[in-house]
Amino acid sequence: MSLLRPDLAVIAAHVAPGSKVLDVGCGDGDLLAALRDERQADARGMELDPMGVAECVARGLSVIQGDADRDLAFYPDGAVDYAILSQTLQTTRRPDLVLDELLRIGRKAFVSFPNFAHWRVRASLLWHGRMPVTRLLPIAWYETPNIHHVTVSDFRDLVSARGLTVEGAWFLSGDKRISDAAASWRAEHAVFLLSR
Amino acid sequence: MSQADILTASHVLDLTAPLPLDGGQALDGVRIAYETYGTLNADKSNAVLIFHALTGDQCVASPHPITGKPGWWIRMVGPGKPIDTDRVFVICANVLGGCYGSTGPASTAADGQPYAMRFPVITIRDMVRAQVAVLDALGIAQLHAVVGGSMGGMQALSLAANWPERARAVLVIASTARHSAQNIAFHEVGRQAIMADPKWKDGDYGASKGPEKGLAVARMAAHITYLSEEGMHDKFGRKLQDRESKTFGFDADFQVESYLRHQGLSFTDRFDANSYLYITRAMDYFDLAEEHGGRLADAFAGTKARFCLVSFDTDWLYPTAESRTIAHALSAVGAPVSFVELSAPFGHDSFLLDVPTLDRVIAGFLQ
Numbered sequence: 001m002s003l004l005r006p007d008l009a010v011i012a013a014h015v016a017p018g019s020k021v022l023d024v025g026c027g028d029g030d031l032l033a034a035l036r037d038e039r040q041a042d043a044r045g046m047e048l049d050p051m052g053v054a055e056c057v058a059r060g061l062s063v064i065q066g067d068a069d070r071d072l073a074f075y076p077d078g079a080v081d082y083a084i085l086s087q088t089l090q091t092t093r094r095p096d097l098v099l100d101e102l103l104r105i106g107r108k109a110f111v112s113f114p115n116f117a118h119w120r121v122r123a124s125l126l127w128h129g130r131m132p133v134t135r136l137l138p139i140a141w142y143e144t145p146n147i148h149h150v151t152v153s154d155f156r157d158l159v160s161a162r163g164l165t166v167e168g169a170w171f172l173s174g175d176k177r178i179s180d181a182a183a184s185w186r187a188e189h190a191v192f193l194l195s196r
Numbered sequence: 197m198s199q200a201d202i203l204t205a206s207h208v209l210d211l212t213a214p215l216p217l218d219g220g221q222a223l224d225g226v227r228i229a230y231e232t233y234g235t236l237n238a239d240k241s242n243a244v245l246i247f248h249a250l251t252g253d254q255c256v257a258s259p260h261p262i263t264g265k266p267g268w269w270i271r272m273v274g275p276g277k278p279i280d281t282d283r284v285f286v287i288c289a290n291v292l293g294g295c296y297g298s299t300g301p302a303s304t305a306a307d308g309q310p311y312a313m314r315f316p317v318i319t320i321r322d323m324v325r326a327q328v329a330v331l332d333a334l335g336i337a338q339l340h341a342v343v344g345g346s347m348g349g350m351q352a353l354s355l356a357a358n359w360p361e362r363a364r365a366v367l368v369i370a371s372t373a374r375h376s377a378q379n380i381a382f383h384e385v386g387r388q389a390i391m392a393d394p395k396w397k398d399g400d401y402g403a404s405k406g407p408e409k410g411l412a413v414a415r416m417a418a419h420i421t422y423l424s425e426e427g428m429h430d431k432f433g434r435k436l437q438d439r440e441s442k443t444f445g446f447d448a449d450f451q452v453e454s455y456l457r458h459q460g461l462s463f464t465d466r467f468d469a470n471s472y473l474y475i476t477r478a479m480d481y482f483d484l485a486e487e488h489g490g491r492l493a494d495a496f497a498g499t500k501a502r503f504c505l506v507s508f509d510t511d512w513l514y515p516t517a518e519s520r521t522i523a524h525a526l527s528a529v530g531a532p533v534s535f536v537e538l539s540a541p542f543g544h545d546s547f548l549l550d551v552p553t554l555d556r557v558i559a560g561f562l563q
Contacts (some may be wrong), residue, residue, distance in 0.1 A: 042532075044527075044532070050536050050537055050538055050539065050553070051553065053534065053535075053536040054536055054538070054553045054556055054557050054560075055556075056534070057504060057534045057536065057556075057557045057560045057561050058556050058557065058559065058560025058561075059560065060560065060561075060563055061534070062502065062532040062533055062534050063534050063535075063536075064523050064527065064533065064534060064535045065535055065536045065537055066520075066535075074524040074527060074528070075527060076527075076528055079527075079530070
């Protein structure tokens, strides 16, 4: 799984073998293929971009074109063991509702997102007074798909307000793990495993 | 790849038992004409059944028997193509009710006269039942895949729902699980055009040319539904046909008129008017949910097949929402299903035309 993006590698390493999985916003299907091939998972995906779906189908994956804000409603309750939302939460119109949907469809949910409280982001705002353009957030404010920027602390607040349980949390800078204590400042990526 | 590279063979199968029909009758002496391409492997596991569309035929990758034009899906089927006849054995049969060798209204009934309107009204499921008989005759218990676009997609869905053990993979392109009021309405315009032609003679036109004008109008109306507005605008706009200015008459001043007239007329050379009535009726009757207690998901309960649904963003005949509905029904029963809406400018006809992403999806799904 070394070729996977670091947050995806964390998720892939913690999915129990043989699980049923739905990856919402699965892109070209890298995580799905890894879960299928290395975890023997029954791995399904949803992806907005038709070229991404076509790529997935060409890899033999089962992926439905759809929008996380709109099309999750069609999945039955408890359809999968894990619902996965990687690097997509911050692009949805209502991240809180999407989170509810993930834990309706999945017994557990993996959610990964770029941490908007990373020190480079803070520095950009503090010293330059400008919305940051960083390695993880490379697109200018006016054209970024990230319409709901979120920090590790914000996310923890949402999780507790929704009464959800954090089963695991991983914080990453590049592919290096960051301690929980330093996560707010130093984590570029956060990965949470949640249950209801 | 030239057509000569394709191993093709024309076959007919005469069913020994009467074919039971959804309308309650049984049809005696049914003949099904079909083509095959490629080689069936020893354990008969590499067969792909392609269902053709309303006015299609079994010559998916070989010259059309009347016009001599290349096969209708030559770009998709052949050695090294997305449906690779070096690997799979392709079967394509003329539908029941058709006019390319399978039993239809122009066939001879027991009294030696053509059936004409005495032919029983058939359904999509009846068409599939006849093709399952072909599989039985070939000793093919389970297909590698069934593939169909438009009406062919309806047949693929019908096979998946009613003979779920017969296919491991089901590929449905630009299709629907039921005909909408608008779909039925366009077909009714076509049928009424045929029936209003005095040469139709209540279907008893026999070996004469029959209701050519009515059939041409039916084709013209239908052809509009196969194109997108954008595609028509780009191709024709308001351009005039071989003239500098409008004639202030009712000749085909506009290129689009000339094009449609040509489409209508050339269609009458290759299609039987009564077949057109019967096949459009079968499509109008198609409602897969209705067949299964009103709930589409129930049509697929317990299926073990993989599914792939493809729609096109400019197809307003069977728009994306129809494919999405099918995908959701399949998800609801836990079937492995992929669905993608591809972008192409050609409207409903996109499935027959140059859409490279479609090639990738089909090749990938059939791996």
